[in-house]
Amino acid sequence: MINEVVLVGRMVKDPELRYTGEGTPVATFRLAVNRNYKNQEGVIEADFVSCTAWRNLAKTTADYCRKGQLVGVTGRIQTRRFEAKDGTTVYVTDIVVDNVRFLEKKRDAKTNASASGKEVKAPSAENQEFPPPPQNPPQEQAEQPVEQVRTPEKVGM
Structure with missing residues (x-):
């Protein structure tokens, strides 16, 4: 079975970085992703998709992504x-995010971030891709609670 998602959208707000009880970084954020059609009023609607990044990708996402920034995300759907x-x-x-790709030039990202009042410390390489987390992370780290929020459970098939 295949469970793979590719999204391109804008950050709804700055990512929120937290840590599990074991100290594992986790970042949560939402992407506004435009639909491929217009509604009856001729307006393109958007879906607001919740995303979660773990470990080093969580820290990188929190450090470099800002509200309004255009990013590409790959990952998998998970229900908890x-x-x-x-x-x-x-x-x-x-x-559950495996990869984040910056889709704007550094200058464009700064312009979008200035609207949110935060400085962007984007990497110098355009469209930099970050390596995904390990394919089979230790179960105890992948399922750690974040504050009072339970982490995603795998749904049986």
Whole structure:
């Protein structure tokens, strides 16, 4: 079976970097991804896709990505579930990121970041690609909780 996602979109806001109890970095962010068609009013709508990056990719994403920046993301869809305070089961689907690619020149990224009031420390190479995390990370690190949020569970087939 194939579970691979490729998205191109703009960062909705700066990534949020946190650490698990074991000290593993995890960054969460959302991408605004335009649909390929216009609605009845002639407007192109966007989907807002939640993404999660782990380890070194999490730190790199938090350091170099800013609100409004155009990025390409590859990864896989993962669904997790948890019990809400009212006892209902909540299912959440997001993208576990394997790779982030900058799709704007450094100058363009600075222009977009200035709107958010933050300086961009982008790498000097354009369209730099970062290596994905290990294919088979240790299970205890891949499934560590982040603060009070449970990490994604694998859904049985």
